[in-house]
Amino acid sequence: MARKKMTFGIIGAGRFGTGAARELIRHGHHVLLIDRDPACLEPLAPMCHTAIGNAEDIEFLAEVGIKDVDAVIIAIGDDETASNHATINCKDFGLYVVAKAMHATHGKILDRLGADRIVYPEHDSGVRLARLLTRSSVLEMIELYEEVFMMELAASGELLNKSLVKLNLPKRFGVQVVMIIRGKTTVFPVTANDVIQPEDILVLVGPAESLQQVANLAQE
Numbered sequence: 001m002a003r004k005k006m007t008f009g010i011i012g013a014g015r016f017g018t019g020a021a022r023e024l025i026r027h028g029h030h031v032l033l034i035d036r037d038p039a040c041l042e043p044l045a046p047m048c049h050t051a052i053g054n055a056e057d058i059e060f061l062a063e064v065g066i067k068d069v070d071a072v073i074i075a076i077g078d079d080e081t082a083s084n085h086a087t088i089n090c091k092d093f094g095l096y097v098v099a100k101a102m103h104a105t106h107g108k109i110l111d112r113l114g115a116d117r118i119v120y121p122e123h124d125s126g127v128r129l130a131r132l133l134t135r136s137s138v139l140e141m142i143e144l145y146e147e148v149f150m151m152e153l154a155a156s157g158e159l160l161n162k163s164l165v166k167l168n169l170p171k172r173f174g175v176q177v178v179m180i181i182r183g184k185t186t187v188f189p190v191t192a193n194d195v196i197q198p199e200d201i202l203v204l205v206g207p208a209e210s211l212q213q214v215a216n217l218a219q220e
Helices: 015-026 038-044 058-064 080-092 104-112 126-134 169-173 208-217
Strands: 007-011 030-035 049-052 071-074 097-100 117-119 138-145 148-154 176-182 185-187 201-206
Touching (some): 015 038, 038 049, 071 080, 148 208, 169 176, 201 208
Parallel strands (some): 030 049, 071 097
Antiparallel strands (some): 176 185
């Protein structure tokens, strides 16, 4: 059964917000990306709906269609007041709101303002949040270095019952399996002859787009 395509609003087109937007778009979801700065929106304009404006203005949000999205990510990273007001506005529309906190105190404020989920940039990335919202087989995804990610993937689909040498992920996708978690056992280091079994969790390292290609195999 095909996964339901959803519509997400993202307020704030910095690194966090654009990372979430790219990942959601990659999954086939619809994105409405909002920012005050047109230059921040330009790179994603060909891929999603964009709107230039102030999210503190509830009438502006209504005009651009924020009320019609399934969930909103408040990704404002440099203006705590704007983040708070955007959260209040989106909750007034009855939306599910995920808000990025700049620090612990800000997180407490967002919680009192009604944010349904609060994330912190030192622990969460836009990519990780997008995976969580779309409930894919990816259990975890964190950025190790610039454009290099580590992903935990629940083994399924085309990955099952094949050895690592047969899957040949490094040559096909530029992705390396570094560890297999099998119940209470950890297979490390892995060998070419290790066979992926049901309920295995794979720990992989590679570029985000390449990891996504491997994750797609788990859905087939």
